[in-house]
Amino acid sequence: MKFFATIVGAGPAGLAAAVEFKAREINDIVVFEKGKDICSTIRRLYPDGKRVDKVYKGLELKSEGLCNFETESKEAFLKRMRHYVKKYQIPVQFNTRVENIEKLNDLFVVKSENLIISESFIVIIATGVFERPNMPSYPIPETVKDKVFFRLPNELPKNEKILVVGGGNSAAEIACLLSGVCHVSLSYRREKLFRINEENLKELEKRKDKIRFLLGTDIERLEPYKDQIKVIFKDGSSENFSKIFYCLGGSTPKDFLKRIGVEFINNRPKIDEFGESNIERIFLIGDIAVQKGSIMYAFNSAHKAVTRIIEKYIKIFRR
Ligand SMILES: Cc1cc2nc3c(=O)[nH]c(=O)nc-3n(C[C@H](O)[C@H](O)[C@H](O)COP(=O)(O)OP(=O)(O)OC[C@H]3O[C@@H](n4cnc5c(N)ncnc54)[C@H](O)[C@@H]3O)c2cc1C
Known part of the structure; x- marks a missing residue:
């Protein structure tokens, strides 16, 4: 459970960082x-047979580290990455979404679904830029889209009838925040909230007269109704709300970085030339670190960060 380095994301950047360490x-x-599986973004967003260009969008970079490739097909590129994983015995834990990183004494505590999944001295964030909040399984009608939110808007609603959907910490936090100024209902498909930390449970308990808990409720579909949204539940009942906040897990990479305390300048994360952020020992590499990324950039930024980490931190860690 205790590691020198935790790497978040097994795309080109994260895997290249692991290769450099190993x-x-x-x-x-x-x-x-x-x-x-590895390289989710490439598997998901590249069409089958797509050419993977070494020079991408005019960005011509020479290989600086151990990972390299020449222009080849998507399939050949994925085979190459699998070869790296095997050759260097890269320990990847799949189906594990990192949701939070907190500093505890000298180590970073890395969490997924509120559970500690690692404690480490260094964290390298290589999540790319294509992460999105999870969406409901049913479509959101075009005409109600302006009343449906996946994060808090800058201006909070007041005196409105709000439905918060979800059973995790974000749902709890939004329900608590809005409960003072709006009529809030919290819909969760399970009978019990179990993915919530103690602090949020206490906050919910304090506001139990202000929040209406709709536990064990599953939404079937949404329909426009006058200037509201009609929510039709799977048991056949329905109710109208003025706004819906979905908190179904997942977040944009920027929200994730902000949550853990990474600072931004001009809308970009603040990092030094090696990718180290304002939080000492948290590094950003690959697409998440730059305006315009590419696979060669991801490989090279991993090399640069790992070289720096070893020079600057390995002795301190081993002392
Ligand atoms: C359609 C398309 C075509 C492209 N073609 C080219 C090309 O020809 N040549 C080129 O050089 N570049 C190309 N690119 C850009 C290239 O794909 C990216 O620059 C590269 O993938 C960046 O690598 P990365 O590791 O930083 O991020 P990603 O490849 O996005 O990998 C990030 C990984 O992190 C995982 N992840 C995200 N969040 C979490 C979390 N919270 N917890 C755990 N895991 C997480 C993701 O599932 C993913 O596997 C293309 C991009 C697109 C979209």
Whole structure:
């Protein structure tokens, strides 16, 4: 459970960072990947047979580290990445979405679904930029889209009838926040809220007269109704709300970074030339670190960050 480095994301950047550590015989590392296989973004967004260009969008970079490739097909590129995983015995834990990172004494505590999944001295964030909040399984009608939210808007609603959907910490936090100024109902498909930390449970308990708990309720579909949204539940009942806040897990990469305390300048995360953020020992590499990324950039930024980490931190860690 204790590691020198935790790497978040098994795309080109995260895997290249792991290769760079392993090649230098630094073995106490772990990679967490939310998908069921490596390189989720490439598998999901590249059409089959797509050419993977080494020079991408005019960005011509020479390989600086151990990972490299020449222009080839999507399938050949994925085979190459699988070869790296096998050759360097990269320890990837799949189906594990990192949701929070907190500092505790000298280590970072990395969490998924409120459980501690690793404690480590260094964290490398290589999540790319394509993460999105989870969506409901039913469509959201075009005409109600302006009343449906996946994060808090800048201006909070007042005196409105709100439905918060979800059973995790974000749902609890939004329900508590709005309960002082709106009529809030919290809909969750299970009978009990079980993915919530103690602090949020206490906050919910304090507001139990202000929040209407609709536990064990599953939404079937939404329909427009005058200037409201008609929510039709699977048991056949329905109710109208003025706004809905969905908190179904997942977040944009930017929200994730902000939540853990990474600072931004001009809408970009604040990092130094090696990818180290304002939080000492948290590094950002690959697409998440730049305006315009590419696979070669991901490989090279991993090399640069790992070289720096070893120079600056390995002795301190081993002392
Ligand atoms: C359609 C398309 C075509 C492209 N073509 C080219 C090309 O020809 N050549 C080129 O060089 N570049 C190309 N790119 C860009 C290239 O794909 C990216 O620059 C590269 O994938 C960046 O690598 P990365 O590791 O930073 O991020 P990603 O490849 O996005 O990998 C991030 C990984 O992190 C995982 N992850 C995200 N959040 C979490 C979390 N919270 N917890 C755990 N895991 C998480 C994701 O599932 C994913 O596996 C293309 C991009 C697109 C969309």
